[in-house]
Amino acid sequence: DADVTQTPRNRITKTGKRIMLECSQTKGHDRMYWYRQDPGLGLRLIYYSFDVKDINKGEISDGYSVSRQAQAKFSLSLESAIPNQTALYFCATRDRGSTEAFFGQGTRLTVV
Amino acid sequence: AQSVTQLDSQVPVFEEAPVELRCNYSSSVSVYLFWYVQYPNQGLQLLLKYLSGSTLVKGINGFEAEFNKSQTSFHLRKPSVHISDTAEYFCAVSDGQGAQKLVFGQGTRLTINP
Numbered sequence: 250d251a252d253v254t255q256t257p258r259n260r261i262t263k264t265g266k267r268i269m270l271e272c273s274q275t276k277g278h279d280r281m282y283w284y285r286q287d288p289g290l291g292l293r294l295i296y297y298s299f300d301v302k303d304i305n306k307g308e309i310s311d312g313y314s315v316s317r318q319a320q321a322k323f324s325l326s327l328e329s330a331i332p333n334q335t336a337l338y339f340c341a342t343r344d345r346g347s348t349e350a351f352f353g354q355g356t357r358l359t360v361v
Numbered sequence: 362a363q364s365v366t367q368l369d370s371q372v373p374v375f376e377e378a379p380v381e382l383r384c385n386y387s388s389s390v391s392v393y394l395f396w397y398v399q400y401p402n403q404g405l406q407l408l409l410k411y412l413s414g415s416t417l418v419k420g421i422n423g424f425e426a427e428f429n430k431s432q433t434s435f436h437l438r439k440p441s442v443h444i445s446d447t448a449e450y451f452c453a454v455s456d457g458q459g460a461q462k463l464v465f466g467q468g469t470r471l472t473i474n475p
Contacts, residue, residue, distance in 0.1 A: 253404070282462075282463075284465075289370065289467055289468075290467060291365075291367075291451060291465035291466050291467045291468050292405075292451065292463075292465040293465070294462055294463070294464075297462065307462070339404060339405065341405075341463075343461065348393055348395075348410060348412060348455070348461065349407050349410070350405075350407075350463060352397075352404035352405040352406070353404050354402070354403055354404045355403075355404055
């Protein structure tokens with residue numbers, strides 16, 4: 250089983266719909282991150298969390314919200330999806346004392 | 362704030378040829394530097410990292426990178442590539458403090474031709 254698991258792997262949704270992307274990890278890391286990847290733009294940080302009570306906005310948080318339900322779970326929500334949120338979304342984790350981030354396999358989201 | 366520029370969006374090379382993927386960064390503070398690889402339909406995997414010390418860093422799969430502070434560069438090299446190296450490569454920087462948020466470059470798609 251993967252250490253960082255994202256569900257779903259692929260999702261097509263309609264404009265205006267609410268959608269949640271989920272991330273769970275078995276690595277025991279306290280830090281979790283959500284990034285989106287767009288062609289030619291690399292990965293950009295949406296939100297990050299140091300622990301259950303510590304949530305921080307990243308570079309492009311508008312239109313997104315997150316929930317850290319437990320140390321192992323970090324969900325990303327799009328309250329009202331729009332087509333320019335079509336992208337590949339990655340969850341990542343990192344241990345407090347480490348510099349290495351571990352990534353999930355990504356969720357490909359298409360908003361039509 | 363940090364930023365990263367990968368100078369080539371696509372690099373085609375022949376199998377067994379050498380390759381260099383270029384990365385420049387800007388930062389007002391000391392940084393940590395990383396190269397990640399993304400194979401098709403997979404997440405990102407760490408290739409190598411520079412934190413301090415020797416400026417030549419060796420990573421997995423025969424890759425290495427050299428940190429050049431004066432040129433603010435961290436180019437990735439491999440002396441002989443294989444078909445299996447076909448992937449997208451991302452250079453990233455973090456400030457090494459607190460959140461250690463990664464700032465990524467735009468990515469370079471490496472295509473290996475037989």
